[in-house]
Amino acid sequence: MTTVAPESDVRRHELAEFLRSRRERITPEQVGLPHGRRRRTPGLRREEVAYLSAVGVTWYTWLEQAREIQVSAQVLDALARALLMDPSERTHLFALAGTTDPNPNAPCPTVTPSMRAMLDQLEPLPACIQNSRYDILAYNRTYARLLCDLDALPPEDRNCMWLAFTNDDWRAAVADLPDVNRMMAAKFRASMAEHLAEPAWKTLLNRLETGSPEFREIWARHEVVDQSGREKYLRNAHVGLLHLEHTNLWLGPTSGPRLVTYVPLDAASREGLERLLEMAMVEGASA
Numbered sequence: 001m002t003t004v005a006p007e008s009d010v011r012r013h014e015l016a017e018f019l020r021s022r023r024e025r026i027t028p029e030q031v032g033l034p035h036g037r038r039r040r041t042p043g044l045r046r047e048e049v050a051y052l053s054a055v056g057v058t059w060y061t062w063l064e065q066a067r068e069i070q071v072s073a074q075v076l077d078a079l080a081r082a083l084l085m086d087p088s089e090r091t092h093l094f095a096l097a098g099t100t101d102p103n104p105n106a107p108c109p110t111v112t113p114s115m116r117a118m119l120d121q122l123e124p125l126p127a128c129i130q131n132s133r134y135d136i137l138a139y140n141r142t143y144a145r146l147l148c149d150l151d152a153l154p155p156e157d158r159n160c161m162w163l164a165f166t167n168d169d170w171r172a173a174v175a176d177l178p179d180v181n182r183m184m185a186a187k188f189r190a191s192m193a194e195h196l197a198e199p200a201w202k203t204l205l206n207r208l209e210t211g212s213p214e215f216r217e218i219w220a221r222h223e224v225v226d227q228s229g230r231e232k233y234l235r236n237a238h239v240g241l242l243h244l245e246h247t248n249l250w251l252g253p254t255s256g257p258r259l260v261t262y263v264p265l266d267a268a269s270r271e272g273l274e275r276l277l278e279m280a281m282v283e284g285a286s287a
């Protein structure tokens with residue numbers, strides 16, 4: 001007698017194999033990540049896909065292991081974007097998951113080569129691409145040294161919320177730290193309203209509450225604000241005080257990724273950014 005596996009089991013295993021195949025075809029450079037050393041497998045690592053999709057590493061691992069877990073349309077959308085899926089692949093992904101695509105014709109913006117080129121062309125203006133969870137997905141050389149040495153941090157720590165509340169260099173660079181952090185926490189709460197059930201958001205929130213008493217105190221206030229830009233004073237460790245205007249350029253819906261830039265508001269700040277870029281270029285040439 002031949003035993004036929006339930007359709008749900010077949011779907012889960014097909015979904016797992018499809019995700020694995022998409023992951024293995026993409027290089028770190030295609031999504032704005034450093035290649036790094038000791039890379040034994042082709043394509044992206046599971047933790048890199050989890051990072052780019054803003055989901056938990058364990059949860060994504062279970063997904064590739066075809067375990068019985070629920071996958072929301074929002075998470076599938078994030079995976080499609082992170083894995084650079086074209087419209088046909090996106091349709092296939094949602095079909096395997098047995099979930100209706102809420103926006104079947106939506107493009108899947110991510111850190112494409114053209115976006116990387118745009119970040120480079122904006123120099124000496126500091127610029128980066130962030131998602132709504134404040135993960136820093138890509139950045140140019142000036143931004144890398146604006147608030148701390150981003151290149152020295154592991155990818156999982158390149159999150160503005162985490163750095164603002166735990167990284168000494170980042171905190172020392174922000175002139176009005178208490179007001180800025182209060183504002184960031186309020187923006188994070190407003191953004192999180194659309195992602196309350198997603199593992200990566202809950203993981204980050206737990207990490208912040210565990211790692212920062214300051215964050216816990218601010219978070220308990222339940223303040224919310226929108227994602228508007230503002231003027232900032234930053235004390236850069238290399239070039240001194242900078243007077244900048246922080247702006248957001250949305251790359252999709254306002255809950256999605258955005259281009260963040262810092263524009264100098266006076267000649268001294270412009271000169272400071274130019275010196276910062278020169279330092280980065282010298283360091284890059286000697287590396």
